[in-house]
Amino acid sequence: MPSEKISLTHFSLSLSAPHHDFQVFAFAGYEAISQPFCFMLDLVSEHTSMDLESLLGQPAFLQFAPDSGGIHGLIDQIAQGDSGQRLTHYSITLRPHLARLEHCTDQRIFQELTVPQIIERVLEKHGLLATTFNFHLGTNYPKRDYCVQYGESDLHFIQRLCEEEGLHYHFEHSPTAHKLVFGDDQTVFPELEPVIYRQDTALAGTEPVIQHYKLRLETRPNSNVRRDYHFEKPLLDTKGSANVNRRIELEEYDYPGGFTSNDRGDHLAQRALERLNHDYLSGEGRSNQARLVSGHFLRLSEHPNKEWNDLWLLTEV
Incomplete structure (x- = not known):
């Protein structure tokens, strides 16, 4: 669900690196269930020279909601642009720690382990401690006699195992960290505050609303x-x-x-x-609500089609 305009006058970027004065000029981002998120930030600074290499890989928090809501990630890319009379332009890309796994390939054999145990071993190999990810599973998974990772990235390997077993993941953000949460049903998804539907865009900027919403059905198999x-x-x-x-x-x-x-x-x-059939029935909308986060339920209210006033799972923002 894209955001047309967030009714805030200030965004902020928090970095653990000292001596920076970055101000957020603009940003755009994408996140979806079972995909590493990606946020691209345009910044300005009074410093005409920065040690870019020292900033690469540093944790950062982009705050864009008044209740400390935002995105925490690692600086995956950083660039310096043009300098004016007073300000220099920079750009950074924030991605989760999980995204680093796409740069590592391996050939490994796992024996007598469940899929969650295999995923845990791959994550720990990259320094992800047990405090940085959780499994909220409602099913006991059997041990695999023999499981092979052959010439594929660690991220692709985890994605493949999740698809085979029907696992999904999303991220939970705080100003100091982001947590990777695995699940196998919908009980793992928290619920956001309801948002009203108002097609009249004159309300934009005064209260969070959903300004546009449409429903879509697609042809999908009904049997496996x-x-x-x-x-x-x-x-x-x-x-x-x-x-x-x-x-x-x-x-x-x-x-x-x-x-x-x-x-x-x-x-x-x-x-x-x-x-x-995950997208057999789906909705698409536009809102000025800054707190829309994938992997959360959102209740739509006051829509003229009363059947649409229900809980909807945000799969992509």
Whole structure:
């Protein structure tokens, strides 16, 4: 949900590095569930020379909401631009620690570990302590006899494991840190304060409103079927399936499904169907509310279509 105009007169950037006088001139950003966020900031400073290398990788907090709401990340990119009579232009990009994992590839074998345990080992390899990430899971995951990372980045490896098991992640921000939160259902997502719908943009700047909102339906499979072969039980019909009732019937079939019990097959089929249908019904809007954060529920209110006045999960901002 893009923000048309945030009704604030001041944004601020906090850095642990001393002796900086950066002022935020403008910023744009993107964040979504199960993706590393990216925020690009245009800054100005009275200093015509900065040690850019010393700032690269430093933690920073961009505050853009009056209640200390904002984005905490690491400086992933920094550049110096033109200098005027008094001010020099700089630009930085903030991304999470997790984004660094896309620059590291490996070839590893993991044995007798669950997917959450494998992810934890990869994160710890990059210095992410247990205090910087959480698993809020409602399902017990089986140990994998043999799991291989082969020539893929550590970030892609984690993304692949999450997709296979139906895990998702989002970030929680504070002025001093950002936390990576993994989940497998919607109970992990907190709820934001309700926002009213007002198509009349004259209210923009006086109170947070949703100014535009539209609903979209897309064609997606309504059934997922997967099969596998159990060499110790060759006569067993090893199958998993999941479906939802829809007027248009479309099936995705997968073999081998990567399981040896039908219960496990049903679980994987259900997660695959949920992944395929995550955008079957979606809404898109525009707001001046600065506190919209992906991975949070938002209640829409006072829309003329009363069926739309409900909780909506913010998947992308």
